[in-house]
Amino acid sequence: MKPSAVLLAGALAAILVPCCPGAPVHMQRSAHSPRSKLLLVSFDGFRWDYDQDVDTPNLDAMARDGVKARYMTPAFITLTSPCHFTLVTGKYVENHGVVHNMFYNTSSRLKLPYYTTLGIQSWWDNGSVPIWVTAQRQGLRTGSFFYPGGNVTYQGVAVTLSRKEGALHNYGNESEWRANVDTVMTWFTQHDLHLVTLYFGEPDTTGHRYGPESPQRQAMVEQVDRTVGYLRDSIAHHNLSDSLDLIVTSDHGMSSVQKTAPDLVELHKLPNFTFQDVDFELLDYGPNGMLLPKEGRLEQVYAALRGAHPRLHVYRKEEFPSSFHYAGHPRITPLLMYSDPGYVIHGRYSVQFNNGEHGFDNGDMDMKTIFRAVGPSFKEGLEVEPFESVHVYELMCQLLGIEPEANDGDPAVLRPLLRSGATLSRWPPSVMGLLGIMLLAKVA
Structure with a gap:
């Protein structure tokens, strides 16, 4: 290497020193460097094949414009809170500790329903730090809209902006869905949030009540698809298409319940x-x-x-x-x-x-769920083989350019979903410039 290249390499190494494990990532960036934004959307109980018996033009467009997984395998136990917390911690359930939808205490025999458990801090804040807090500690602003676990504090830190549904919330109101999307767009544009997790309680509720093979569930999937279309139109309307990555996924699938079998x-x-x-x-x-x-x-x-x-x-x-x-x-x-x-x-x-239920073995196909992703960081028209939901956390950390907490995921599993250089572009301009100069010096 020429002497000039050696000097440049030394300068680059000095800038990259904070990238060692454990260093706060916000120290790695220029104060004026642009940040990518990320929206994680979960449609509860959306089974992997729900788009196969219903016309879903907007989900299909996401696949054409971005990335689609054949299916995603959720964590076990395939319940709402445990699976959602795996997505935002990258940990299996035994390692993050949210082991059920219900808070319970074996000594007092107290058991609390799902909605009440959403507000029990000790149930969620038991050692694992979700991505909201990790991102905020590294200089980003985050939001949670109805997402399980997003309305309590972790090690004393609350999510920057959050909303929690009411006890008797109607999860199927399509007009409210659009209003919620509008609110999230405001969070990104007016409050400069970098990460938002947005939760919808359907088609889970309909799948439970009528069963996964019912016409009511099919109609609800059509509503989900319309909402995906509204969401993508809103991203474009707010001039976020070039700066916001969108992931649409779910927590688990749904299976028909045997209610009259002789071997209950x-x-x-x-x-x-x-x-x-x-x-x-x-x-x-x-x-x-x-x-x-x-x-x-x-x-x-x-x-x-x-x-x-x-x-x-x-x-x-x-x-x-x-x-x-x-x-x-x-x-x-x-x-x-x-x-x-x-x-x-x-x-x-x-x-x-219930006519539909989940919680079964996560190896069963009825428990598999969807994964779609589109945005400036993702490749176009790519369909990938199935993967476990535990890897999504590492992907999100790569998209946000933050140092992840210890987790059970593998950053290499979902890196092929990203465009070449998608994570490299998160470096400050000064570093990118030095890299370019070094390459020229090496060629010379």
Whole structure:
């Protein structure tokens, strides 16, 4: 290398020193360098194949203009809060600790419903730092609109702007959806937010009520597609097309429920099992269950349930399949179980109102979900093979140019979705200029 190139290399190395792991990324940038913006949109319960029996021109256009995954595999347990928190932490459920939609305490036996749990800080802030806080610590401004986990503080830090739905919120109001999109556009343009997570509670609610194969679900998917079109039109209208990357995805899929089958999973009908041996139970919430047996009765309860029903899978905590990345958290009870696809677990009574359900094995195709991405950082017309949702966090950190927290994702998995140099362009202009000069010096 020529002497001039050596000097330039030294200067470049000095500028790049803050890029060592753990250094705050906002120190790496010029104060005047442009930042890319990112909008993560989740349509709850959007199964991977919902666009195959409905006309979805706007989702199809996203695929043509950007990137589409054949499907995405969510985390287990395939429930709303755990899967959404995996997206914003890059961690499997046993590592981020949001193990259920419901807050529960095995000592007090307190159990709180989904909406109430959204506001319980200790349920969410238990060691993992989501991307909102990480981005803010590195100089960015973030927002959460109805996104699970976005309305509590983490290590004392709140999301810059956030909205939380009401207790009896109507998740299917299309006019409100458009108003919410308008608000998010205002956040980006008037409040200079860099990252926003936007949540819609459909088609999950409709899939639960009418079933995933119903005409009502098909109509709701058409509404989702219209909203995607409105969203992309709004991005263009606000002159954000060249600076904002859009990801549309979901938390899990949906499966039809067996409600009249002769082999329902009913714990209260199993001959050798009694609830008198149990101190705490979390049952009747789809296909999953947790039990805390009374002291000294764990093996007795386990023996009564293990193999008691061909569609019920019961494990001691330490023997739960490690591939689920679920049972290793202290919040998990000594005994846990799940049922076969289509079958829910009935506890003390047999009551099932839903025609559709999730929470099943994340390897089952009905639990797979969608992934679309479009924007200045993404390639065009690319369809990729399936991947796990745990990798989306690393992708988002690359798009925002921030240093990620420790996580279970691999940044290399989704890097092929990006245009050549998409992450390199996040460097300050001074660094980019030096890189160019070094290349010229090397050629000379």
